[in-house]
Amino acid sequence: SGVERLGDMIAEAKVIVPFTGAGISTECGIPDFRSPGGIWTRYRPIDFGEFIASQSARDESWRRRFAMEEVFAAAKPGRGHRALASLYRAGKVPAVITQNIDNLHQASGFAGEHVIELHGNTTYARCIGCGQAYPLDWVKRRFDAAGAAPNCTGCDEPVKTATISFGQMMPDDEMQRATALSQACDLFIAIGSSLVVWPAAGFPMMAKNAGARLVIINREPTEQDDIADLVIRHDIGETLGPFVGN
Ligand code: OAD
Numbered sequence: 336s337g338v339e340r341l342g343d344m345i346a347e348a349k350v351i352v353p354f355t356g357a358g359i360s361t362e363c364g365i366p367d368f369r370s371p372g373g374i375w376t377r378y379r380p381i382d383f384g385e386f387i388a389s390q391s392a393r394d395e396s397w398r399r400r401f402a403m404e405e406v407f408a409a410a411k412p413g414r415g416h417r418a419l420a421s422l423y424r425a426g427k428v429p430a431v432i433t434q435n436i437d438n439l440h441q442a443s444g445f446a447g448e449h450v451i452e453l454h455g456n457t458t459y460a461r462c463i464g465c466g467q468a469y470p471l472d473w474v475k476r477r478f479d480a481a482g483a484a485p486n487c488t489g490c491d492e493p494v495k496t497a498t499i500s501f502g503q504m505m506p507d508d509e510m511q512r513a514t515a516l517s518q519a520c521d522l523f524i525a526i527g528s529s530l531v532v533w534p535a536a537g538f539p540m541m542a543k544n545a546g547a548r549l550v551i552i553n554r555e556p557t558e559q560d561d562i563a564d565l566v567i568r569h570d571i572g573e574t575l576g577p578f579v580g581n
C-alpha cells in the first residue's frame with residue numbers, strides 16, 4: 336500500500352524535507368483555503384496593496400483575524416505534525432518548509448529556526464514600516480479602544496499579522512533556505528497542499544529536479560501529482576499516524 340511504500344522510502348532516505356500546507360492542520364480544527372468551507376470559499380483575500388491603501392481594509396482584515404482567534408488559540412499539533420516532529424528528533428528531518436501560519440510545527444517540537452515559514456506567522460503582528468513586533472492582544476486592545484486597526488507607536492505605519500499576503504514580497508531568507516533544503520534532500524514530502532500558490536509550489540518540483548524522490552500526500556489531486564514518485568490520496572492523520580514515535 337501507499338503507507339508501506341512511504342515507510343520504505345522514509346527508511347531509505349538520509350535527508351527528508353517535509354513541505355506542508357493547510358491540509359496538515361485541518362484535523363486541528365483550522366480550516367484550509369480551497370476545500371468546501373475553506374477560507375477562500377468564505378472570504379475574498381485582502382491583498383497587500385489594499386491593506387496599505389485602506390483603513391477599512393485593515394479593519395476588515397483584523398476583524399477576520401480576531402474572529403479566528405479561538406480556533407488558533409485552541410489548536411494543538413495533529414498526527415501529521417507529530418510524525419514530522421518524531422522524524423526531526425530522529426535526525427532524519429533537518430527542517431520543515433511550511434506555507435502555514437499557525438505555529439503548530441513549533442508547538443509539536445521543532446525549534447523555531449527549523450521551521451521555514453514561507454507565508455509568515457499569524458500568532459503575532461508586525462509593523463509593515465519598521466518591522467516592530469506586537470502581540471495580538473495589544474492590537475485587540477487598541478482596536479477595541481479606537482474602533483479601528485492601530486498603527487505602529489514608533490513609526491505610525493499600519494500593523495499587520497506577521498503573515499505574507501498576496502501582493503507582498505516573499506521573505507528572502509526563508510526563500511533561500513527553502514531552496515537550499517529542497518536541493519539538498521533525497522526525499523521531499525509535500526503534505527496537505529493544493530500546490531497552486533507560487534512561488535511556494537515551486538519547491539516540490541525543485542527537489543524532484545535536483546534528484547530527490549517526491550511524495551505527495553493530499554486528499555485531492557494536486558497540480559504536481561504527475562511528477563511525483565508516490566501519491567497518497569488519503570487523510571494525512573491516518574497516513575502519518577503510524578510514524579508518530581517518541
Ligand atoms: P489549500 O486549501 O489550497 O489546499 C489544502 C489541501 O489539503 C487541499 O487540496 C485539501 O484537499 C487537502 N486536505 C485538507 N485536509 C486534509 C486531510 N485531513 N488529509 C488530506 N488532505 C487534506 O491550502 P494550501 O495549499 O496550504 O497563502 O494553500 C496555499 C496558500 O494559499 C496558503 O499558504 C495561503 C493561501 O492563499 C497566502 O495566503 C499567501
Ligand code: ZN
Nearest residue numbers: 462465487490
Ligand atoms: Zn513601525
